[in-house]
Amino acid sequence: MPEIEKVPAKKKLGAVADKVYQNAWDAKERGEKIGWSASKFPAEIAETLGLAVCYPENQAAAIAAKHGGKRMCQHAEDMGYDNDICGYARINLAYAAGFEAEEKPMPQPDFVLCSNNICNCMTKWYENLAKMHNIPLIMIDVPYNNTAEVDDDHVTYMRGQFDDAIKQLEKISGRSWDEKKFEQVCANSNRTAKAWLKVCSYCQYKPSPFSGFDLFNHMAVVVTARCKVEAAEGFEALAEELEQNLKDGKSTWHYEETHRIMFEGIPCWPELQALFKPLKEKGINTTAVVYAPAFGFVYNNMDEMMRAYCKAPNSVCLETGVEWREGICRENKVDGILVHYNRSCKPWSGYMPEMQRRFRKDLGVPVVGFDGDQADPRNFAVAQYNTRVEGLFEVMEEYTARKGENSK
Amino acid sequence: MKNIYTLGIDIGSTTSKCIILKDGKDIISKSLIRVGAGTSGPTRAIKAVLEGCNLTKEDMSYILATGYGRNSIDLIDSEMSELSCHAKAAYFLFPDVRTVIDIGGQDAKVLRINDKGMLDNFAMNDKCAAGTGRFLDVMARVLEVKIGDLEHLSAQSTKVVNISSTCTVFAESEVISQLSNNSNICDIVRGIHRSIADRVAGLAKRVGIEDAIVMSGGVARNKGVVIALEEELGKKIYTSPLAQYAGALGAALYAYEKLLRRNK
Numbered sequence: 098m099p100e101i102e103k104v105p106a107k108k109k110l111g112a113v114a115d116k117v118y119q120n121a122w123d124a125k126e127r128g129e130k131i132g133w134s135a136s137k138f139p140a141e142i143a144e145t146l147g148l149a150v151c152y153p154e155n156q157a158a159a160i161a162a163k164h165g166g167k168r169m170c171q172h173a174e175d176m177g178y179d180n181d182i183c184g185y186a187r188i189n190l191a192y193a194a195g196f197e198a199e200e201k202p203m204p205q206p207d208f209v210l211c212s213n214n215i216c217n218c219m220t221k222w223y224e225n226l227a228k229m230h231n232i233p234l235i236m237i238d239v240p241y242n243n244t245a246e247v248d249d250d251h252v253t254y255m256r257g258q259f260d261d262a263i264k265q266l267e268k269i270s271g272r273s274w275d276e277k278k279f280e281q282v283c284a285n286s287n288r289t290a291k292a293w294l295k296v297c298s299y300c301q302y303k304p305s306p307f308s309g310f311d312l313f314n315h316m317a318v319v320v321t322a323r324c325k326v327e328a329a330e331g332f333e334a335l336a337e338e339l340e341q342n343l344k345d346g347k348s349t350w351h352y353e354e355t356h357r358i359m360f361e362g363i364p365c366w367p368e369l370q371a372l373f374k375p376l377k378e379k380g381i382n383t384t385a386v387v388y389a390p391a392f393g394f395v396y397n398n399m400d401e402m403m404r405a406y407c408k409a410p411n412s413v414c415l416e417t418g419v420e421w422r423e424g425i426c427r428e429n430k431v432d433g434i435l436v437h438y439n440r441s442c443k444p445w446s447g448y449m450p451e452m453q454r455r456f457r458k459d460l461g462v463p464v465v466g467f468d469g470d471q472a473d474p475r476n477f478a479v480a481q482y483n484t485r486v487e488g489l490f491e492v493m494e495e496y497t498a499r500k501g502e503n504s505k
Numbered sequence: 506m507k508n509i510y511t512l513g514i515d516i517g518s519t520t521s522k523c524i525i526l527k528d529g530k531d532i533i534s535k536s537l538i539r540v541g542a543g544t545s546g547p548t549r550a551i552k553a554v555l556e557g558c559n560l561t562k563e564d565m566s567y568i569l570a571t572g573y574g575r576n577s578i579d580l581i582d583s584e585m586s587e588l589s590c591h592a593k594a595a596y597f598l599f600p601d602v603r604t605v606i607d608i609g610g611q612d613a614k615v616l617r618i619n620d621k622g623m624l625d626n627f628a629m630n631d632k633c634a635a636g637t638g639r640f641l642d643v644m645a646r647v648l649e650v651k652i653g654d655l656e657h658l659s660a661q662s663t664k665v666v667n668i669s670s671t672c673t674v675f676a677e678s679e680v681i682s683q684l685s686n687n688s689n690i691c692d693i694v695r696g697i698h699r700s701i702a703d704r705v706a707g708l709a710k711r712v713g714i715e716d717a718i719v720m721s722g723g724v725a726r727n728k729g730v731v732i733a734l735e736e737e738l739g740k741k742i743y744t745s746p747l748a749q750y751a752g753a754l755g756a757a758l759y760a761y762e763k764l765l766r767r768n769k
Contacts, residue, residue, distance in 0.1 A: 465627070
């Protein structure tokens, strides 16, 4: 029997992400209603009801990565949106208003699904979308977690909204809720999350079998297609490839791994190459990223699902946020941290000076911040970034030399 | 025994500086050209520093560049960030130093260094000209005075005119409005120095201040800023006549160390 050629996981995953948007175009053409969803809205509901959904955050990141961010942000500013507003929001609001984006087109929405576990900017952003198109806004309000444990009252409050969202979407889709299908969708979602977290966990090996920057490329699938079995299969295939890399001593990081760092925050999508360049030149592999595993929702029942959706970088208290990140740093053996002070994301960047102080104190590693933006290239200066990376490298070299002296 | 010469080049945003060291300790020539990265400044500064000691490029055993324009020089052996170079120079000039405040043309940085003179931690200004040398350039232009006169004007002040905006553009409007209100120019200059000091002190506090504190970079030549920072931090700040050359000096010192390591 002829041997079947194995499709690389990267190709499989690329096809999964493309299919999400193609499904939405096809549904629109059939006259079905399609939605736009916040990336951390419980995707299980729309999937169970067979509703096609697109993801504005993912679209904005893709447009920004293909250098359309500045143009779209300027359109939004011309409409009256302030340049202090999140770059994703500005790009998407411009698109919703009819400004085209060849970089990542998607059909206009018939309803929007919003949850504020991402941040509170989402609420106003989606209210604007709903008003602009005169369409329903289905909102799940996720209370901010002031304590490490999610309060039972919060779970009850979210569960009530979850059930209400189902009722609203039943009306929109004209379909009835199917508990059996929901169970299968949840199983797919968990399988994807576990496979995704397994992929992320390969960064713990020294040297790492892959470049941590790859996670930024792969995460589109976990954002847009986590309830689909193809997403789970794609990440399982990727995990297998990484396991093989590990056995063969191979890596997608093609440079000497002189140092390992955590990258804190959303990357500057328009400047991924510029972000990566000084790191690769110095042999600094990004073996920990906060943004990527933040999408690994794992749960065993409805209560746990509510709790899982409560945990997002901007919806947990400082203590939980620090513990979470320090755990990632320890597991992935980093010897430095690079913090993105993201002009688009005030809630995330606002508590970073205190986090920086704690990382340095608790982990004993150097921490350096740089200014940038997730989508608006006007807020990033490459020369300033390079100097900070070089400074971080020189301090990490010094720390390593000192450790060597102490161990003699 | 043959002398060893190392050349440190600091290509900043507004100036180009060079220093030649003999045997890693004696400064035998230095040069400063008042234009920086992307101009004729680097070439002219190198030419001037070599002429200053009658040596040629071939006599240099190791050349190291630093500063924003460090990647634009062809003849170098290696490059390092200005952070490490300023730390190195401060330690060379003041062996007790633990905190370095460097205000350059377009950035301000505070460095914590260890007892071996190595960079341990640092903080830099965000993407804004507030608290940098450029801020002073703009204010001097508005006041129609030379940048070098700010120090003397500030020394004659009897009270501080508060400049509340940290943004260079807004502070410029504030200064213009103070001038039209007939405020004393000396008091305005003192307010400008206080504004820079406020901004930089915030960075210093974030890194953690430990004695001795040394200020380097071109702005360290302005005693008015140094005094304002001393008042803000409640600490003595040391400066050197070589403050503006600190990046180049650090580069020349690192060049010597790298040479020794290479020859081992």
